[in-house]
Every structure is written in C-alpha cells, then in structure tokens.
Amino acid sequence: MRASSLFALFCSAVFIGYLAIGSFAGLSAAVASAAAPTPAVETSAVDKQAGSGVAKLSQLADELYTAANDANRQVVYNLLQRMEQLSELKAVRASGTDAGWAAYDQTVKGLKQALSEKGTSQRWYIEAAKLKLASDALYRPTVPLWLQYEGILKDDENRIMIAWQSQTEGRFDAAKVNLDIYRDHIDRFEIAALMQRDAGQLQALRDQVTYTERILTAVDGGAVKPQEVQFALEGLNSAASRLFRLSDGQPALAEAIPPGTTIGEYRKGSSQIVEMFIAAFVMAVLGFAGWRKYSLYRNVGEPVSRNKFK
Numbered sequence: 266m267r268a269s270s271l272f273a274l275f276c277s278a279v280f281i282g283y284l285a286i287g288s289f290a291g292l293s294a295a296v297a298s299a300a301a302p303t304p305a306v307e308t309s310a311v312d313k314q315a316g317s318g319v320a321k322l323s324q325l326a327d328e329l330y331t332a333a334n335d336a337n338r339q340v341v342y343n344l345l346q347r348m349e350q351l352s353e354l355k356a357v358r359a360s361g362t363d364a365g366w367a368a369y370d371q372t373v374k375g376l377k378q379a380l381s382e383k384g385t386s387q388r389w390y391i392e393a394a395k396l397k398l399a400s401d402a403l404y405r406p407t408v409p410l411w412l413q414y415e416g417i418l419k420d421d422e423n424r425i426m427i428a429w430q431s432q433t434e435g436r437f438d439a440a441k442v443n444l445d446i447y448r449d450h451i452d453r454f455e456i457a458a459l460m461q462r463d464a465g466q467l468q469a470l471r472d473q474v475t476y477t478e479r480i481l482t483a484v485d486g487g488a489v490k491p492q493e494v495q496f497a498l499e500g501l502n503s504a505a506s507r508l509f510r511l512s513d514g515q516p517a518l519a520e521a522i523p524p525g526t527t528i529g530e531y532r533k534g535s536s537q538i539v540e541m542f543i544a545a546f547v548m549a550v551l552g553f554a555g556w557r558k559y560s561l562y563r564n565v566g567e568p569v570s571r572n573k574f575k
C-alpha cells in the first residue's frame with residue numbers, strides 16, 4: 266500500500282478516536298453534573314478507603330445475588346460473612362444513613378437465619394436482591410438501580426386500577442393481589458431507599474398503601490363510594506413520586522441520563538459508544554481496501570487462463 270494511503274488511514278483513525286473521546290467525555294459530563302461539587306482540597310486517605318470499601322461491598326453483593334440465585338448455600342454464606350465484616354468498617358458506614366444501615370444489618374441477620382433452614386432458597390434470592398440494591402445505592406449514588414422501581418410501581422398501580430375497573434365478581438381480590446405485589450416491590454428496594462432518602466418518605470408511601478387497601482375493602486363492602494379508589498390510587502402515585510424525587514422536587518435522574526433512557530442502558534452507553542466507533546473504523550479500513558483494489562483493476566481487467574474452458 267502506498268505511503269499516501271497509509272497516511273490517509275492514520276488520519277482517519279485519529280479523527281474517529283477524537284470523536285469517540287469526545288462522546289465519552291460528554292457522557293462523563295452528564296454524570297458529573299448530577300454529582301456533588303469537587304472539593305477544593307485533595308481527597309483524604311479516609312475518603313479513598315471509604316470509596317474502595319463501598320466498591321468492594323457492591324462487588325460482593327453482586328456475587329451474593331448470583332450465588333443466591335443458584336441456591337449455592339456455602340458460597341452465599343461465605344460472601345455474607347465477608348460483606349458483614351466489610352460493612353462494619355467506619356469508613357464504609359460513613360456512606361448512607363443510620364436508618365439504612367439498621368435495615369441492612371437486619372437483612373443480613375435474617376439471611377443468615379434463612380441459610381440455616383431448609384427450603385428457604387427463595388428467601389435467599391429476595392434478601393440478596395435487597396442487599397444488592399442497597400450496596401449499589403452506596404456505590405453509585407447518582408444513578409442507583411433502585412430508582413428504576415418508579416416505573417415498576419406505576420405499572421403495578423395501573424394493574425390495580427384495571428383489576429378494579431373490570432366489573433367482574435372477583436375484582437376486589439384481583440386488585441388486592443396487585444396491591445400486595447406493589448407492597449412486595451417496596452420491600453425489595455426499601456434498604457436502598459433508606460440509604461438515600463428520609464425514612465419518613467418511605468413510611469408515607471407504606472401508609473398510603475395501607476390506606477388504599479382499606480379503601481378497597483370499604484368499597485367492596487359498600488361503606489364508601491367507588492370513586493374513593495381512584496382518589497386513593499392518586500395519593501399512592503403522589504407518595505411514590507415524592508420518594509423518587511430529589512429534595513428540590515426534580516426527578517432524580519434528570520441530570521444523569523437522557524429522557525427515556527434506563528439506568529442500565531446509560532451505564533452501557535460509554536462502552537457502546539467506543540465499540541461503535543471501533544466498528545466504524547474497521548468498516549472504513551475494509552471499505553478503503555476494497556476501493557483501492559477496485560480502482561487498481563477496473564481499467565486493467567483480470568487475465569483468464571486458456572485452460573479454464575477446456
């Protein structure tokens with residue numbers, strides 16, 4: 266290949282690399298805008314220890330979740346022991362809230378108890394999921410996974426309303442079942458929410474769930490009017506919205522991810538951008554090589570052996 270061709274390829278690689286770096290920097294800036302301001306002084310040794318400890322705790326929680334899903338009792342127990350020791354470090358406890366850590370410790374204790382009992386593997390999975398979400402909230406405070414439950418709760422709320430409006434004989438039982446699912450989902454992200462929100466906000470949501478259940482029962486018994494169910498569900502939606510919003514009332518992810526993008530998609534965004542531009546570069550190289558070959562032989566023609574048609 267000629268020197269000019271090599272130079273053109275080199276320039277293309279530099280340009281594509283520049284675009285990839287720029288895109289990655291744009292994604293990083295979006296996260297930085299939602300994070301706390303950079304301190305004027307250098308990060309202390311204690312802060313570095315806390316960050317390292319929280320990162321390790323999140324990693325262990327991910328492994329615990331996988332082991333619990335596989336019903337591997339021994340691995341779950343060993344990981345739980347390591348997580349318990351790590352979570353007791355003062356540097357790690359500096360993240361989160363007292364209420365969050367109290368709920369965290371209680372869940373660890375409950376999971377330990379479940380490991381000593383037979384037929385409790387399903388409980389391992391549920392308790393491990395709670396610890397995973399809580400550890401993730403400590404490690405990624407700006408884009409924690411538990412915030413995705415806002416959409417899940419909205420779906421639950423819609424199913425409650427659809428079940429109630431079905432006008433079938435068992436509509437109360439159907440609505441009650443979906444309300445129980447709503448409550449289970451709150452249980453799933455409770456520790457993570459307590460690590461980042463005031464306990465009163467979570468309790469307000471739970472109280473609204475209890476109130477909605479009472480309204481459903483009262484309407485089913487003819488004690489109150491059916492439209493009270495709609496009012497109760499509106500209150501449920503409001504309580505959930507307050508929990509998932511920041512202290513200034515703005516959506517928690519408004520500064521972190523683009524509208525309509527999930528947290529999982531956002532986390533993969535940086536690597537996907539880089540992979541996309543690498544693929545583009547490879548395609549450019551292959552296309553250029555094909556064009557060079559075509560331009561070389563288009564006016565020359567390819568010789569054909571006389572023996573080919575014998």
